[in-house]
Amino acid sequence: MARIPGLDQLASAAAKPIGAFGNIASRPAVLRPLDVLRGAGSLEKAVTGKVIVITGASSGIGEETALQIGAAGGTVVLIARGKENLDLVAGRIRAAGGIADPRPCDLSDFDAIDRVAGEILAEHGAVDVLINNAGRSIRRSVALSYDRFHDYERTMQLNYFAAVRLILRVLPGMRERGSGQIINISSYGVQTKVPRFGAYIASKAALDTLCDSLQAEVHDEGVRFTTIHMPLVRTPMIAPTKLYDRFPALTPEDAGHLVAQAIVHRSRRLGPPFGSLAGLADSFSPSIMDEIRNRGFKMFPDSIAAKAGTAPAEPTAEEATAAQEAFAKLTRGTHW
Structure with missing residues (x-):
C-alpha cells in the first residue's frame, strides 16, 4: 500500500482510545483550559431545578443523556416520534427518582414542532437547555444518489430545519432571562469530511455554522451554543453497516x-483531537486529506441498504480484512 504524506501525524492523534476522547469510560473527561478555570462542577449542580429538552430521546444517545440528567435532578422533557418508546424511557427516569415529561412529536412536521414547543413553554415556563440530538444519517455514495434528491431533503429537514425551528422558539426566553444553553449533537464527519456521508455532514455543518453566527449575537447575553462533534457511537443508526461492528x-x-x-x-x-487535527490538516493541505479520504472510500463498500439489496453484498464484520480494520483503528471514531 502506498504511503500517504501526513498520515503519520494523523495516526499519532488517533492513537488514544476512542472512549472519552481519551477514555471517558475509565477516567475523568479531558478538561479544556477554560473548564479548569470554571472549576470541576457537577451535573447535579448544573441541572437541578432546570428544564432540559432532548430531541431523539427514545433511544441511543438521547436516551442515555436523558437518564443521566434525570438521575442528576433535572426535569427532562423527552421528544421523539414514537410514544411507546418515549414512555419507556420516561418510566426508567421516574423509577430512578427523576422527573420526565415525554412529548411525542414528528420533527418532520413544522406545525407539530411549533405545537409541542408551545406546550412545553406553557407548562414549564422556560427551557434552560435544549439538546438537538435527533438526527437522520445516510451512508450512500454519490453514484447511488443521482436519483435520490429526497435523501438530501429529508436529512436537512430533520438535522437542520427541525433544530432551527426549536431554537427559534426557545431562544427568545433564554435571552430575556439572560441564561440558557443550546447543545447540538453534530458529527465528527463535519471535521473529517468523510465520503458517502455528504447529505448527513452537510446538514450538520449547516447547523454548526448557523449557531456560530448566532453565538456572536448573544455572546454577552448569558446564552451558550455548544457543538459536540460526536465520533462513531454504537447505536441502531449504524447497525445497517455490518463492518462497523469491528x-x-x-x-x-x-x-x-x-x-x-x-x-x-x-x-x-x-x-x-483527531477531528481537530484533521480539520487543521485540511486547511493547510486539502490534497493530502483528499488522498486519505479517497483511500477510505475505496477501502469500504456501500452497505446493502444503500444499494437497495443489490449484489455484491458488503462484507460482514467477520469478513473485514486486516487492512480495513487497521485503517478504521488508525482513523478511530470516523464513520467510513
Whole structure:
C-alpha cells in the first residue's frame, strides 16, 4: 500500500482510545483550559431545578443523556416520534427518582414542532437547555444518489430545519432571562469530511455554522451554543453497516457523558483531537486529506441498504480484512 504524506501525524492523534476522547469510560473527561478555570462542577449542580429538552430521546444517545440528567435532578422533557418508546424511557427516569415529561412529536412536521414547543413553554415556563440530538444519517455514495434528491431533503429537514425551528422558539426566553444553553449533537464527519456521508455532514455543518453566527449575537447575553462533534457511537443508526461492528466506537453511555460534560462546563465545542487535527490538516493541505479520504472510500463498500439489496453484498464484520480494520483503528471514531 502506498504511503500517504501526513498520515503519520494523523495516526499519532488517533492513537488514544476512542472512549472519552481519551477514555471517558475509565477516567475523568479531558478538561479544556477554560473548564479548569470554571472549576470541576457537577451535573447535579448544573441541572437541578432546570428544564432540559432532548430531541431523539427514545433511544441511543438521547436516551442515555436523558437518564443521566434525570438521575442528576433535572426535569427532562423527552421528544421523539414514537410514544411507546418515549414512555419507556420516561418510566426508567421516574423509577430512578427523576422527573420526565415525554412529548411525542414528528420533527418532520413544522406545525407539530411549533405545537409541542408551545406546550412545553406553557407548562414549564422556560427551557434552560435544549439538546438537538435527533438526527437522520445516510451512508450512500454519490453514484447511488443521482436519483435520490429526497435523501438530501429529508436529512436537512430533520438535522437542520427541525433544530432551527426549536431554537427559534426557545431562544427568545433564554435571552430575556439572560441564561440558557443550546447543545447540538453534530458529527465528527463535519471535521473529517468523510465520503458517502455528504447529505448527513452537510446538514450538520449547516447547523454548526448557523449557531456560530448566532453565538456572536448573544455572546454577552448569558446564552451558550455548544457543538459536540460526536465520533462513531454504537447505536441502531449504524447497525445497517455490518463492518462497523469491528470499528472503535463510543457506547451510548459514553456519548451521554460527553453531553453531560458539555452542560457542566458550558463548552463551546467538544470533539476528539483527531477531528481537530484533521480539520487543521485540511486547511493547510486539502490534497493530502483528499488522498486519505479517497483511500477510505475505496477501502469500504456501500452497505446493502444503500444499494437497495443489490449484489455484491458488503462484507460482514467477520469478513473485514486486516487492512480495513487497521485503517478504521488508525482513523478511530470516523464513520467510513
